[in-house]
Amino acid sequence: MNSVTSLFRVPKLSYRVWKVWMRNKDVFMKTYKTNFLPSLLEPVLYLLALGFGLGGFVEPIDGQPYIQFIAPALVAVSMMFSSFYECTFASFVRMYFQKTFDAIIATPVTIEEVITGEMLWGATKSLINSTIVLAVIIAFGVVPSPLLLLIPPLAFLVGLLFSAIAMCFTAIVPNIDTFNYPNFLFITPMFLLSGTFFPLTSMPEILQIVAQVFLPLTNAVTVTRGLALGSIELSVLFNLAWMLIVTPVFFVLAINLMKKRLIK
Amino acid sequence: MTQEVLVEAENLTKKFGSLVAVDGISFKIFKGESFGFLGPNGAGKTTTMKMIQAVSPLTKGKLTLAGLDVTEHGREIKGIVGVAPQEDTLDPDFTVFQNLIVYARYFDIPKEKAKTKADELLKFMQLNEKRDVVITALSGGMRRRLILARALMNEPQILILDEPTTGLDPQARHLIWTKIRNLQKNGVTVILTTHYMDEAAQLCDRIIIMDHGKIIVKGKPADMVKMHVGEEVLEVLYSEEAMSCLRQYFPDARFDVVGDKIQVFADKQRGVLAKVLEEAQFKGAVIRDSNLEDVFLKLAGRSLRD
Numbered sequence: 001m002n003s004v005t006s007l008f009r010v011p012k013l014s015y016r017v018w019k020v021w022m023r024n025k026d027v028f029m030k031t032y033k034t035n036f037l038p039s040l041l042e043p044v045l046y047l048l049a050l051g052f053g054l055g056g057f058v059e060p061i062d063g064q065p066y067i068q069f070i071a072p073a074l075v076a077v078s079m080m081f082s083s084f085y086e087c088t089f090a091s092f093v094r095m096y097f098q099k100t101f102d103a104i105i106a107t108p109v110t111i112e113e114v115i116t117g118e119m120l121w122g123a124t125k126s127l128i129n130s131t132i133v134l135a136v137i138i139a140f141g142v143v144p145s146p147l148l149l150l151i152p153p154l155a156f157l158v159g160l161l162f163s164a165i166a167m168c169f170t171a172i173v174p175n176i177d178t179f180n181y182p183n184f185l186f187i188t189p190m191f192l193l194s195g196t197f198f199p200l201t202s203m204p205e206i207l208q209i210v211a212q213v214f215l216p217l218t219n220a221v222t223v224t225r226g227l228a229l230g231s232i233e234l235s236v237l238f239n240l241a242w243m244l245i246v247t248p249v250f251f252v253l254a255i256n257l258m259k260k261r262l263i264k
Numbered sequence: 265m266t267q268e269v270l271v272e273a274e275n276l277t278k279k280f281g282s283l284v285a286v287d288g289i290s291f292k293i294f295k296g297e298s299f300g301f302l303g304p305n306g307a308g309k310t311t312t313m314k315m316i317q318a319v320s321p322l323t324k325g326k327l328t329l330a331g332l333d334v335t336e337h338g339r340e341i342k343g344i345v346g347v348a349p350q351e352d353t354l355d356p357d358f359t360v361f362q363n364l365i366v367y368a369r370y371f372d373i374p375k376e377k378a379k380t381k382a383d384e385l386l387k388f389m390q391l392n393e394k395r396d397v398v399i400t401a402l403s404g405g406m407r408r409r410l411i412l413a414r415a416l417m418n419e420p421q422i423l424i425l426d427e428p429t430t431g432l433d434p435q436a437r438h439l440i441w442t443k444i445r446n447l448q449k450n451g452v453t454v455i456l457t458t459h460y461m462d463e464a465a466q467l468c469d470r471i472i473i474m475d476h477g478k479i480i481v482k483g484k485p486a487d488m489v490k491m492h493v494g495e496e497v498l499e500v501l502y503s504e505e506a507m508s509c510l511r512q513y514f515p516d517a518r519f520d521v522v523g524d525k526i527q528v529f530a531d532k533q534r535g536v537l538a539k540v541l542e543e544a545q546f547k548g549a550v551i552r553d554s555n556l557e558d559v560f561l562k563l564a565g566r567s568l569r570d
Contacts, residue, residue, distance in 0.1 A: 016370070026362075027357040098357075103349075103353035103354070106347040107367065107418075108342045108343050109370045
């Protein structure tokens with residue numbers, strides 16, 4: 001019992017979390033040209049193939065052309081992918097192969113601050129990548145609502161949620177190949193079944209509930225779509241609230257699990 | 265040397281599950297001295313270092329650095345300690361110079377000061393030509409020197425070196441030794457671990473030999489050699505006759521058979537062995553100065569640990 005409560009102990013943090021964030025930002029800036037291109041090309045391909053290609057055979061959804069329906073979802077998907085991969089594969093490489101965390105905790109920065117800095121960076125990656133996707137879908141003539149200005153801050157929140165979940169996996173996997181499990185059992189199903197490419201309501205009711213509660217991309221897609229299309233319904237607020245509740249829980253859990261792994 | 269205690273451990277204990285890695289050791293390290301931890305693999309040296317640098321929590325006991333308790337003042341302690349870890353923890357995403365700058369940021373060192381300090385240290389470690397090279401292009405010796413430079417960025421009072429020259433060629437080792445001695449002259453307290461006995465004899469004022477988590481002996485290297493194995497060792501090619509003959513000459517001595525050689529630890533005054541050698545003609549006989557390695561092997565035994 002004691003060990004369970006210790007997993008949810010709220011850590012003490014200081015401004016030093018940003019020093020870890022800055023380390024990752026500095027590395028990112030060195031290679032931003034190579035980082036930039038994939039995040040730009042991927043949504044273009046999806047919009048071409050699914051929006052224009054497949055969209056020609058699809059009935060309008062809730063009065064929206066299909067491309068309008070999937071475009072905001074692509075923004076949300078990029079939030080998930082960029083933050084989840086940053087805090088699984090990339091963090092694992094820094095932790096395990098590069099021993100970067102070991103080097104940092106020999107300085108006045110604590111392990112709690114290292115992990116927090118990593119997750120804040122994951123959230124930042126979500127913000128950067130999804131903003132690029134947002135720019136792409138605007139360039140494709142989608143989206144008129146001024147509420148879209150709220151999407152970048154939302155991207156940070158969604159990014160933080162997926163970074164925290166990712167970091168929990170990073171804390172427990174024995175090796176880097178094990179990430180295939182969360183990738184195929186969690187991320188891929190979410191990518192396909194979170195109301196991204198078709199409305200959630202076309203699935204059996206039980207799956208809808210599962211998606212709402214256990215597949216956080218559903219919440220992210222709902223809120224992003226609401227902001228992009230400028231229609232804030234009660235469900236948008238509910239999904240936002242759910243993410244605001246779940247994020248701190250995984251955030252604290254991730255820090256304590258990593259501490260357990262690294263401090264012997 | 266002023267005898268101000270800088271590091272004090274009392275009954276320091278570390279357990280990993282049922283394994284006792286450090287088993288209730290006590291020691292004092294004085295300001296300005298060079299203190300060595302020796303021992304075979306798994307003796308508990310690195311675990312002790314990790315506790316001193318406030319990274320690994322104690323299971324039991326008390327440990328203070330500069331009067332600060334490691335359990336409560338981890339952050340302050342890390343600010344005054346410089347660590348050159350055993351593992352290569354350099355950041356491969358950065359150049360040599362950037363490694364130092366990014367590291368300095370964790371200590372809140374202002375950027376301009378960090379740049380000056382980094383260039384100064386690269387010069388000191390003879391790495392200034394490699395300033396803007398990526399880490400992956402450095403040789404093993406250069407990497408060790410950079411790790412040492414990085415440990416000095418915060419101008420530490422205490423420098424912890426965990427096996428500073430393991431795996432290096434003789435030139436690189438001697439260069440690192442020279443640098444460490446330079447730092448000692450400037451008043452830095454050095455704590456190091458090694459399993460090279462010559463390194464300990466070269467660098468350390470006092471040493472502790474550990475085995476199975478316990479201290480088996482502590483003192484000054486030269487005293488230790490004198491006390492445990494005597495000043496000289498006689499080595500003779502092994503044969504039954506040689507052995508029985510040696511036993512007659514040295515009834516109280518300790519004999520060690522290593523490979524095809526008999527080592528005789530007779531603990532005699534310098535010169536006594538030479539006289540015996542003049543009388544009796546042993547095959548392949550050599551007299552040499554005894555060293556820390558003899559002490560180490562006597563106390564820790566010859567069996568492999570890994």
